[in-house]
Amino acid sequence: MIVVTGATGTVGSKVVVGLRERGEAVRALVRAGSPGPAEWDDAVERVAADFSDPASLDAALAGADAVYLLVAVHPEMAAHERNVIDAAVRTGRRPRIVLHAAAGVEQRPEGVRFVGAHVSGLDHLRASGLPWTVVAPNGFHQNVLGMAAGVRAGTLAAPGGEGAVSYVDARDVAAAAVEVLATEGHEGAVYTLTGPEALSHDALAERLAAVAGRPVAYTALAPEAALAGMLDAGWDQWRAEGMVELYGLYAAGYAAAVSPDVEKLTGRPARSFAEFAAEHAAAFAG
Ligand SMILES: NC(=O)c1ccc[n+]([C@@H]2O[C@H](COP(=O)([O-])OP(=O)(O)OC[C@H]3O[C@@H](n4cnc5c(N)ncnc54)[C@H](OP(=O)(O)O)[C@@H]3O)[C@@H](O)[C@H]2O)c1
Secondary structure (H helix, E strand, C coil): CCCCCCCCCCCHHHHHHHHHHCCCCCEEECCCCCCCCCCCCCCCEEEEECCCCCHHHHHHHHHCCEEECCCCCCCCHHHHHHHHHHHHHHHCCCCEEEEECCCCCCHHCCHHHHHHHHHHHHHHHHHHHHCCCEEECCCEEHHHHHHHHHHHEEEECCCCCEECCCCCHHHHHHHHHHHHHHHHCCCCCCEEEEECCCEEHHHHHHHHHHHHCCCHHHHHHHHEHHHHHHHCCCCHHHHHHHHHHHHHHHHCCCCCCCCCHHHHCCCEEEHHHHHHHCHHHHHHHH
């Protein structure tokens, strides 16, 4: 039986569906009172648990053969990863852990809190003695949906400088994760999941303009201006600072590598940003 954490989110919800399509027995970790997405079939076992509550994690992981360990972006996300790993150790069954981390986790960049949390989780996992695999995605295409209002007004504004990013579609991340969970032979592997090409934010704006049917220009924000904008928009300080750190990594060119791992795992080419933008043309055109 495969336990999926973060199961109601962007990637996890699709991992659950993909595993059920392969006939796997799936237990999905949900918050108390959540029925889970409508796209799940009745055979998905729902279990209420919280990353900050070890007893609930013990119940959620009992009997697990494998765990998809995906935690949300949160100030305690490193502790949340450790809590799930510790609960997996306590099962006494040595379940295989597939850690959903972030591209760059192996390079251990300094001062990028989201990636740093996964570095700490991976260190804890290695020390646990459990069998492990890492899926390490780059930024998701889907993040751009959160900027759709700006795009409709003609601007893609971000503190990404001139750096190119090989953004990946969250559906491809889920499909790759399903392959890793449902098949053997992945122990100790770190799969870097990217899209098929690295695009500057100017190039992203061009592709958005093409589907919106009107001009869209990239505005490279200074980090301070980006932070102020996110705080004005109601983001909490920790998360907003983390986004600025991440964009700093993008601006410095560290997210530009293109990996063959999506295609290697899924047997299909990774979706391009242009395909994603076309599917969501209505959101970007208004
Ligand atoms: N976005 C990117 O570009 C990107 C790129 C690379 C890596 N990542 C990594 O991907 C992960 C986020 O994936 P995602 O976008 O699929 O996540 P998401 O859509 O934000 O979903 C987060 C999931 O975690 C659950 N959750 C939150 N707090 C919880 C708690 N305290 N206890 C139990 N469950 C809890 C949420 O449940 P509810 O639905 O009930 O809130 C939801 O199922 C992060 O680890 C991030 O570092 C993201």
